[in-house]
Amino acid sequence: MKPFFVLVKCQLGKSYQVAAAIADAEIASEVYSTAGDYDLLAKFYVEDDADIGHFVNEKLHVIPGIADTRTIPTFKAF
Template identity: 75%
Template sequence: MKAFFVQIKCDLGKAYEVASALADAEIASEIYSTAGNYDLLAKFYVEDDQDVGHFINEKVQVLPGIKDTFTIVTFRAF
C-alpha cells in the first residue's frame, strides 16, 4: 500500500459538506480541517499497482464542492 495526502480547497461555505462526503465515501483514512490556502487535508491509501492520479480524478475531484486539490505523494515512513 502507498500513502499520499491531498490538500483540498472547497467552494466557499462547503468545507463541512466536502468533509462529510469524503467520510461517507469511506475513501480517506483521515480527514483534517486546516487553515491557510486549503480547507481540508485528507490521507489516502491505494494499492501499490493503483495509479494515484486516476484515484484522485475518479474518487476525490468528482465530489461536489471541491474547487482545487494539491497532492503530496509520500515515499517512505520513518
C-alpha cells in the same frame, strides 16, 4: 499499500459538506480541517500498483464543492 495526502480547497461555505462527503465515501483514512490556503487535508491509501492520479480524479474530484486540490505523494516512513 502506498499512502498519499491531498490538500483540498473548497468552494466558499462548502468545507463541512465536502469533508462529510469524503468521510461518507470511505475513501480516506483521515480527514482534517486546516487553516490557510487549503480547507482540508486528507490521507489516502492505494494499492502499490494503483495510479494515484486516476484515484484522485475518479474518487475525489467527483465530490461537489471541491474547487482545487494538491496531491502530495509519499515515499518512505521514518
